[in-house]
Amino acid sequence: MTKQAERINIRKITPVPLQKVTIDGGFWRKRQDTNRQMTLQIQHEQISSTGRLHAWKLDWKQGAPNQPHRFWDSDIAKWIEAAAYSLSTHPDAALERQVDEAVDLIAAAQQPDGYLNIYFTIVEPDKRWRDLKDGHELYCAGHLIEAAVAYFEATGKRLMLDVMCKYTDYIDSIFGPGEGQIRGYDGHPEIELALIKLYRATGEQRYLKLCEFFVNERGQQPYFYDLEAANSATKLAAPSNDGKQTIRNGYILPYDYYQAHLPVREQTTVEGHAVRAVYLYSGMTDLAVETKDVALQEACERLWKHMVEKRMYITGGIGSTDREERFTYDYDLPNETAYAETCASIGLIFWAHRMALHTGEGHYIDELERSLYNGTISGVSEDGSRFFYANHLEMMPAAHHFNTLKFNGSAVVSERQEWFGCACCPPNIARITASLGAYMYAQSEGEAIVLLYGDSSASLNIGSQLVRLKQTTSYPWDETVTIAVTPETAADFMVSMRIPGWCRDAQVKINGQSIDISSLMDKGYVRLARSWQQGDVIELTLAMPVEIAESHPEVRANAGRIALQRGPIVYCLEEVDNSTNLRDIALVLNEMPQARFEATLLGGITILEGSATRTSLQGWSGNLYRRSDTVPAKAKQNRNPVSFRAVPFYAWGNRGEGEMLVWLAKE
């Protein structure tokens, strides 16, 4: 190991795996229960009734209904993966039987050579490996691999893992720098991070090498997608002749859409399709730590910094436009047309978690938490049955109707939907919810680390010690988190707790004794070193005043506007609480809004209430415009005091169609 490489995960932090964590109650227990009882079940009905499960029988014929789509394998895979995570913590024989049936179908569909893909087996068999750019073939393989690893870890059952090893071995024979091999990579990154998981589960070095191949080939010249299109056997649309763009479905797409515009180590800005981007960066981060590749790790750090400083919504949403579902340009964060795909927020969580572990820096978890509590869980309704694909930060249903309604099956909708033609988001939200425990704790040789707060218990391996941590808290509504630390025997180690970046006043007591934490802070964590013994209790108080957020002056969409936050939660105004025409409401901020827990509203939430003004409609009858050389003063007089109520952004859209607004005017 070189000196430089030593900076990669020097603290050797590993996550505490899902199987070692239980969510005991509170915010996440409720969501996991809903996920298991409602979301996973209705999704099983969807993958059944839409023909997705049946498609593995490979008996579809041209012209028959339910023609399989290139993405279908991934929908099943993500459902299996989500179910597996749920089974890890909540055994459920009926659910396990559903998964086993799906796995049997998948195993039976595997071809003698190991190949496994519905679409390119029965719909366009002559195009196997011939449309890497848009075929999603390796993308589907990646999701199947993730599912296989998750199901093996949850149940110990090897069938799907063995199937996927065989398929991966076959893929490994097809792709590579060797004679007769394809020097290509998938248009939709995903297999990269999946190969790391498979490598870690099996110890098979070839899977790591294959990941490295895919990552390293990406963006190399001559562009693989140019070569692929130029190959007459591919029957693809020709690329445009400037070598910077390509054609799909008649649209011109730039190479950066695929993050294939530059070799990955030379990429400095987050570009293109947002989900693809964060899946790729997650795989790159994994590869960097496995191979101690400093240049790759630095590329990841650069890309992360660019994303969070220039191209991320306050909700943790990424990808500003539905055209190409992509990153656009710096500070372009329109609210009403925000795309901020649920899957992209989830991908941001994947990436943030990896970065946090490898660097030991807490700010990555701050962004993970931002995305988790806002732009991610906004993707599912309170009852777990309906989903957002795009997560707008402003909704005006009438405008939405005139601007988007005629595109049937659009991902851009004014109310959560039961399902989507491209159904990536619903099972993605299911898998992140079911696996939440895996994001909460981490461990290293002499250190127990709490990344996220929530009512839960975990068993950590600290050196040779088994240490139990038990959090008791109503976080994110409550400021206080109590953590019982229970080593097998009294021992010296560190308990590190993340102090969120949003918190300016954190108080810690150990066994009732206040601690001055200012000298104990390191990289966003308070690190408590002592001899811990059974019965020790930490009490952490994270002050959660209501706060006003502003955005960078170059964020055009938010000029003159503010957002309300409390703790990790971003708030919004809804029509149901505040009547129509939300943009006309201007907050009066000489006193701050008040927070109040409402146990019966939207599953129990803390709401904010405060003072505002609205323009009087007096004198406006029959007038669309009014002019004056002294209007501004007059306009001020014509505002009436009103009160307002804000609810957590994630909880919007559970009470019928209506207006919603995050960034608010102020007096």
Place this chain on the structure above:
Amino acid sequence: MTKQAERINIRKITPVPLQKVTIDGGFWRKRQDTNRQMTLQIQHEQISSTGRLHAWKLDWKQGAPNQPHRFWDSDIAKWIEAAAYSLSTHPDAALERQVDEAVDLIAAAQQPDGYLNIYFTIVEPDKRWRDLKDGHELYCAGHLIEAAVAYFEATGKRLMLDVMCKYTDYIDSIFGPGEGQIRGYDGHPEIELALIKLYRATGEQRYLKLCEFFVNERGQQPYFYDLEAANSATKLAAPSNDGKQTIRNGYILPYDYYQAHLPVREQTTVEGHAVRAVYLYSGMTDLAVETKDVALQEACERLWKHMVEKRMYITGGIGSTDREERFTYDYDLPNETAYAETCASIGLIFWAHRMALHTGEGHYIDELERSLYNGTISGVSEDGSRFFYANHLEMMPAAHHFNTLKFNGSAVVSERQEWFGCACCPPNIARITASLGAYMYAQSEGEAIVLLYGDSSASLNIGSQLVRLKQTTSYPWDETVTIAVTPETAADFMVSMRIPGWCRDAQVKINGQSIDISSLMDKGYVRLARSWQQGDVIELTLAMPVEIAESHPEVRANAGRIALQRGPIVYCLEEVDNSTNLRDIALVLNEMPQARFEATLLGGITILEGSATRTSLQGWSGNLYRRSDTVPAKAKQNRNPVSFRAVPFYAWGNRGEGEMLVWLAKE
């Protein structure tokens, strides 16, 4: 005439025709010269080079380049009409020769039965009269009729007029309530107003009756477009089964897109494709006055009121969205995505002029003037060579690039274009510019009326008197208009001058003597009755302070924002004058911006200059969001004073691509 009917044009106001008006100098002379010397010439090149003119030879064959489009006839027609207006006031042998050549081609293309349409003669001959909904067949006929009348009136040449009478006679035989006739109407209104022009030019009652038929059939049940689609011979896409929508190019379009959702007298709100709407309403207004149809006139008044009170931009633009180029819902006036098609603003002028003449009310001309000086002439560049189709009220080129660039040939562009695939707007701006004199004056038995101000002369028939009016003015930059009134002999009559609705301080002197006009105001005009004699001079002063405009509180897009106006001119900020990030500029309005004429800028314009603030970027490096429980006060301190410069909205986009903003923030 019933008593009710007497309220229609009781003052018997008629326009002073184009041939009787000369634009002597000032704002419009310059634009007319550019129109004649540049715009008409490059448009002749466009209709030649794109194959539009040649297409009249009817020798195009399937598979050949330059396939004629359904709209092409109208592009030629509008160019001829514009050229004819120009020839009315500026004889030009070369231009007249170009028109004669086009007319010869058109005449030679007429079929033996009188039929005359490029597309349905050579591209889809089996569809003649079979796709009234989307074929634009009668729409093209309407534009050819308008051109024929204009050219006849300009030159006395009858060829095109005779051709169009023959074609109209044929149309009259095809359409009607009789056995074997088609009881249909065009999906794009236009022929209605054209038939009135032809009726007035020829005195042929059948043309009036045919107009009445088209107007009255519109929106009757069962819907004609349902019948048309149900007729197997039409080979059209089936209508949707709820009877409210129809299919075009795979899109579902509602019937109100075509203003065919209700019989016209029952329509109470302006709906659908904005150009179609105002062309229809113009024809309805004409028909109402010709047939003394009070119910129809009242429908027009109702629709007008709805449009100007709920659905019109401050620039006089109409049609809020590029999806269907249509009116949307009340107070929906988004700025960045404003469609506000140039043709729609011009159609608003057509309609306003008719309403003003028939009612004698000045407020219609106020809106005509609003549209003319803002959302209409914004459609052409200062040098007359490039055009806007959509007239946004905000431009951010980078956002525009990511949101619209991949639709090639889009009408939604960030810079004026030389031409469009659907080329309706360029020749429309040419014809309104060339015919501007026809909108300036009106006359009735005992009254000379000045509708619009501008350096010009006119000959009016007031009873048996010929009266010359000569305006000398630098309007719209200057507040003062001098009008020399020259009757043949001294005589008693009225000189009425419109006092614009935007003007709160109008002063009048006759022969240097101040007049108290308060008792002389009637329907927006100051009416000066006296014995006028040669040498009489009126001096009118219309105070033009810089003014602040607000919009109705329900106009969501403009919440908290103001616009700058002076006289009829709406202003905007451009990047070239104010740097980037225009939304961050907040005007300081304790003193009003100052107006200053800049003779060398953009052909000579009055600019506005004043004070504003901008957010300091200090402390923002590396931060996208900032939170605090006391931010608002701090935010205020972090604003730096700057000056700003505003230019007329119509003149934006003449100095390279850049940001533009009409509705501004204020401190």
